[in-house]
Amino acid sequence: MKSAKIKILKFIGIFFVAALILLLVAYGILSSGRDANQNSNERVVVFVLDAGDWRIINKMVSEGRLKNLNYLIENGVSGKLQSVYPLFTPPNMASMFTGKLPSKHGIKSHFDYSREDTKNQLYRNMKAKPLWEILRNKNITLDLVGFQEFDYAPRIDGTIVTGFYIIKKVSAYNSYFSDINGEMKFLKYIPDFLLVSKSNGGILQDYSFLENSEAIMKKSNISLNFDTEITHRMIPFVIEKLKNTEKSKKGNAEFSKLISGIETVFHSGISTKFQFELDMMSKEIALDLYKSHKSNIMFVYFAGTDIFAHNYYFNGWHMEDKKNEQRQVYEYYQIIDGYIGEFLMAADENTAFFVVSDHGAQNMTMAQYLYIAPHIPPHTKYGIFIAQGKQIKKGAKIENASITDITPTLLYIYNQPMAEDFDGKVLMDIFKDGYNQGKKTNYIETYELV
Numbered sequence: 001m002k003s004a005k006i007k008i009l010k011f012i013g014i015f016f017v018a019a020l021i022l023l024l025v026a027y028g029i030l031s032s033g034r035d036a037n038q039n040s041n042e043r044v045v046v047f048v049l050d051a052g053d054w055r056i057i058n059k060m061v062s063e064g065r066l067k068n069l070n071y072l073i074e075n076g077v078s079g080k081l082q083s084v085y086p087l088f089t090p091p092n093m094a095s096m097f098t099g100k101l102p103s104k105h106g107i108k109s110h111f112d113y114s115r116e117d118t119k120n121q122l123y124r125n126m127k128a129k130p131l132w133e134i135l136r137n138k139n140i141t142l143d144l145v146g147f148q149e150f151d152y153a154p155r156i157d158g159t160i161v162t163g164f165y166i167i168k169k170v171s172a173y174n175s176y177f178s179d180i181n182g183e184m185k186f187l188k189y190i191p192d193f194l195l196v197s198k199s200n201g202g203i204l205q206d207y208s209f210l211e212n213s214e215a216i217m218k219k220s221n222i223s224l225n226f227d228t229e230i231t232h233r234m235i236p237f238v239i240e241k242l243k244n245t246e247k248s249k250k251g252n253a254e255f256s257k258l259i260s261g262i263e264t265v266f267h268s269g270i271s272t273k274f275q276f277e278l279d280m281m282s283k284e285i286a287l288d289l290y291k292s293h294k295s296n297i298m299f300v301y302f303a304g305t306d307i308f309a310h311n312y313y314f315n316g317w318h319m320e321d322k323k324n325e326q327r328q329v330y331e332y333y334q335i336i337d338g339y340i341g342e343f344l345m346a347a348d349e350n351t352a353f354f355v356v357s358d359h360g361a362q363n364m365t366m367a368q369y370l371y372i373a374p375h376i377p378p379h380t381k382y383g384i385f386i387a388q389g390k391q392i393k394k395g396a397k398i399e400n401a402s403i404t405d406i407t408p409t410l411l412y413i414y415n416q417p418m419a420e421d422f423d424g425k426v427l428m429d430i431f432k433d434g435y436n437q438g439k440k441t442n443y444i445e446t447y448e449l450v
């Protein structure tokens, strides 16, 4: 279900992007990027695994299957990461990047539905300052790769490669939307410069690695299409909800076309391959940025962990895995573990790694999901937190970590003041004692007015 919602969010967002092109051109605010001089050589890479869940990771680690995550756990600090309500992705991403609760940042769902229009809840609409704005002009560079909550890439001190850019390139490379669905052709007319912003050099442009995706999937025994009992119960539900929303609107022809488009993609027979390639491209672009531009902080987002869980994690739906399909979610975690391993191989001693999730995988029955009104997200409130690096304790556990703690903790690493209006806290317990002794934490009232 979340998988469907993510796709819908993506497709609907494209229309907002098209509108923005006109606005940006009209107001001539397309300024050039600038270089930032970093004031620290400490680096942190944050892997954000959508719906990353200890139930899955612990089982696989015990079977010796996640060697890179296991390395980070054994050589770092790990524990549960408490999410904020509602347990959707966008509110939790906003809390991760602002250190604040949804009551302050205002992002509470994927969309706001009104009679006239479908308004999306994107970072643009946040009422609190995100990390990339807090760090502006501080000479601490930050990259963001693959996040879907952007409808365009704002200028920051670092690089933003939006989820829309990744969707556009994967689609273009495969001719997905021209072959499958002519209505999606307009994707290719959205200029890249609206979807990527960079202040420190270009991003990877050779996407020929996508040619290997099918072979990798076959080798891992991952099918090219989401096609389980779960898929067949979720997708018609999602499509019907969308069609009902559309009916309540005043003749929005584009939205109608979009729903047919989404339906066609669901029935295309390659829905898994599409998702697989999105994460694969995010990884390749992020790894190239990590190696070539050396920003201080990098967040890399992977959606596949959530989408595979929704389609294959029968335990989470309290369903019987009659056809041995649950193994595919484990296979996918192993793919992501391999991606993390590629960064570990490329890393120097100044890099710390965080692995976090916005919430856990689903933990309710399909009946609860489909029939309880009002509709509630199926995810659990506990995500994952792992940190490893030279300043981080080795082999320790942490309790009471929250998604709102990520931004304060990163600011602490870079000697930036805490804001009194943060709901999150610095995760002091993850650091070695000597590291904390050398630090003095200053407080400011808020970052909102600065």
Ligand SMILES: [Zn+2]
Binding pocket: 050, 051, 088, 089, 306, 358, 359
């Ligand atoms: Zn999520």
